[in-house]
Amino acid sequence: MNPLVIGIDIGGTAIKLGVFAKDGVCHKSLTVPTPQPATPKAVIKVIEETISVLRKEPQLDNLGAIQGIGIGVPGPVDAEGRISRIAINLVDWQEVPLAELLEEKTGLPVVIANDANCAALGEAWLGAGSQFKNMIMLTLGTGVGGAIILDGQLFVGHQGAAGELGLITLNPDGPECNSGNNGSLEQYVSVQAVRRDTGKEPLELANLALAGDKFALEFWQNYGRFLGVGLTSLIYILTPEAIIIGGGISAASELFFPATKAEIERRVLFSSYLNLQLLTAKLGNQAGIVGAAKLALTKFLDQ
Structure with a gap:
């Protein structure tokens, strides 16, 4: 039994x-x-x-x-x-x-x-993160959620609120965030941010980009850059083995991962991102x- x-x-x-x-x-x-x-x-x-x-x-x-x-x-x-x-x-x-x-x-x-x-515990157990003991996960949805796995354990901090990775500051003069912050990562890579900046849904922009639309292709290039800039700060602090990207927008990862990786490589010392894996979530x-x-x-x- x-x-x-x-x-x-x-x-x-x-x-x-x-x-x-x-x-x-x-x-x-x-x-x-x-x-x-x-x-x-x-x-x-x-x-x-x-x-x-x-x-x-x-x-x-x-x-x-x-x-x-x-x-x-x-x-x-x-x-x-x-x-x-x-x-x-x-x-x-x-x-x-x-x-x-x-x-x-x-x-x-x-x-x-x-x-x-x-979601991160699930991916660490049975999903894309199962081979790693140190990883972070971002869920790119209506907002941007985050989680940290250190040495195989979920890290939540002394009050249980650690891991709000989507709320780190990307631009101090950027759009206001529900958290009270300005220019958080969430304000550049969430579904709400995509709608605000383009008037379109991520799926629509993905389909346009795959059809060769110039505006959509440039949008995903910039999107990947913003995500890479945000991940740079997290990599320097946590030096994870893997970064798992989930949420609805991750379905378009092939369109923005190249720009994200290029931004990380440009901004992060090699010693901090050695063997780093950038992966999409598997468990949906x-x-x-x-x-x-x-x-x-x-x-x-x-x-």
């Missing part, structure tokens, strides 16, 4: 759940709509009901007991993995003791983490539940 854990990824439109074994096999997964409005009470109720359904699945009967739950949430989490500090895309979501509330509902131990951190929208499951396995079974 193999012990099992549940990995959960809470998003603004959908909540994904998966039942995983220690070998990384997902034996059952479900996706349910995020309740609207997505208040803590409503979200917890949906998760409780869906876990109840999963626990009754006949195909899990002979596999082993569920030993714990890991959850990825869209926002910062305390260092102990117990409290969801704030989630911008959810409603009335401040200082939510999510782990405690779900433990009361399910009788299972719970640990939570930022969703970008979970499953990275969150995979990483949340790994979070639970590490917390509750790898003691």
Whole structure:
């Protein structure tokens, strides 16, 4: 009998759940709509009901007991993995003791983490980062999330908020960021930044570039340069073995990776980027539940 854990990824439109074994096999997964409005009470109720359904699945009967739950949430989490500090895309979501509330509902131990951190854990476990002990991940989506893996362990800092890589300053006089910063990396390489600067969606710009459109080709060249400049600071500080790029924009990586690599090579001392790998994420929208499951396995079974 193999012990099992549940990995959960809470998003603004959908909540994904998966039942995983220690070998990384997902034996059952479900996706349910995020309740609207997505208040803590409503979200917890949906998760409780869906876990109840999963626990009754006949195909899990002979596999082993569920030993714990890991959850990825869209926002910062305390260092102990117990409290969801704030989630911008959810409603009335401040200082939510999510782990405690779900433990009361399910009788299972719970640990939570930022969703970008979970995505990085997933890629480090079963995805593009599985060969590396020191890596960083950026998710290029509506915003820009980040995560740091050092010596095989997720680094979150003494208060749990480390790894907000998308909020580093690229241009002190640049566009205002929701964080209160100006000219953050997010303001140059997120989906919102692409829309603001071009009036187009990234997919549209990718298709135009592949068709030879001059404007689109120049856009991706500049996009790659901005990403490379931002990564330069991170490389000097962390000297990772690999940088994993995920999120929706990563689908266009062939259009901007050459410019990104060229910018890194131009700005970074060879000793700091020796053998550095720049890779696209492999797990897609499953990275969150995979990483949340790994979070639970590490917390509750790898003691």
